[in-house]
Amino acid sequence: MAQWERDERLAKAFLELSDTLVEGFHLVDFLHVLTDHMLALLDVTAIGVVMVDAQGRLVDVTASTDTAHQLEEAQVEFDEGPSKDCCSQHVQVGPVDLNDPATAERWPRFTKAARTAGFAVVAAMPLRLREEVIGAVNIFHGRPAGLHLASLRLGQALADAATIGILHQRLSQDQAERVGQLHIALNSRIIIEQAKGALGARLNIPPETAFERLRAHARNNRTSLTHLCQLVVEGGVSAGTFAAQDRPRRP
Secondary structure, three states, rough: OHHHHHHHHHHHHHHHHHHOOOOOOOOOHHHHHHHHHHHHHHOOOEEEEEEOOOOEEEEEEEEEEEHHHHHHHHHHHHHHOOOHHHHHHOOOOEEEOOOOOOHHHHOOHHHHHHOOOOOOOEEEEEEEOOOEEEEEEEEEEOOOOOOOOOHHHHHHHHHHHHHHHHHHHOOOHHHHHHHHHHHHHHHHHHHHHHHHHHHHHHOOOOOHHHHHHHHHHHOOOOHHHHHHHHHHHHHHHHHHOOOOOOOOOOO
C-alpha cells in the first residue's frame, strides 16, 4: 500500500469509527468495520473481538476469519488467554510468543489451540476509556516476531477510537437498549454462522471461504453484513452472487 493510500485509509478509519450516532447502528457491523481497517493498516494475520457483558463475562462477538473466531470461543470456554488477561488487568497484553514454554504454562489450552491453528504470536488490546473496559481486540500473526510495536500502537489507537464511538452511541440509548445491545450482537453472530453454513452448502465450499465471501460482498457493496447474512439464510439472495469471488484474502 502506497503512503498516500495508507494515509487515506487511516483518515477513513478514524472517521468511520467515530460515526456511530446513525440510524440503524449495529454493534457487529461496526466491529467488522474495525477489523477490516485493522487488517488493512496493520501487519497482522487475523483479528478477533470479545466484549464484556452485563455480568462481566467475556462474549465472542466477531472475528476476521473463522479460525480467529474459533480461538475467541476457545478463550471464553477455557477461561484463559490474552483477552481474559487484557480485560481483567485493563492493559495491553503482548506481543506474546506462542512457542515460548512460559506461554504454554500461562495459557496451556489456548496456546495449544492457537499453535495448531498456525499462529506464532498474539497480542490483545483493551477496548477501554479511562477505567472502563468494554472488551478486547486480539491480533494474531503467523510469523514469530511478526507483531511490531508500531502496529500495536496504531492498533490501540483504532481500538480507542472504536471504544469512544461505542460508548458515545450507548449514551444516546436508554438503559434497556444498552443491555440489549450485546444480546442483539449475539443473535447476529448466530445469523452469520447460519449464513456461512447455508452458503457453504450451496456452493460446496468450506465455511471459512463462505465467511470471506460474505464479508467481501458486504464491504464492496457497503451493506450491513448482518442484513446480508439474513438474506442468505432466508433465500433472498442467490448463491450465484458469491460464486465468482475467488480473490484470496489473508487467512
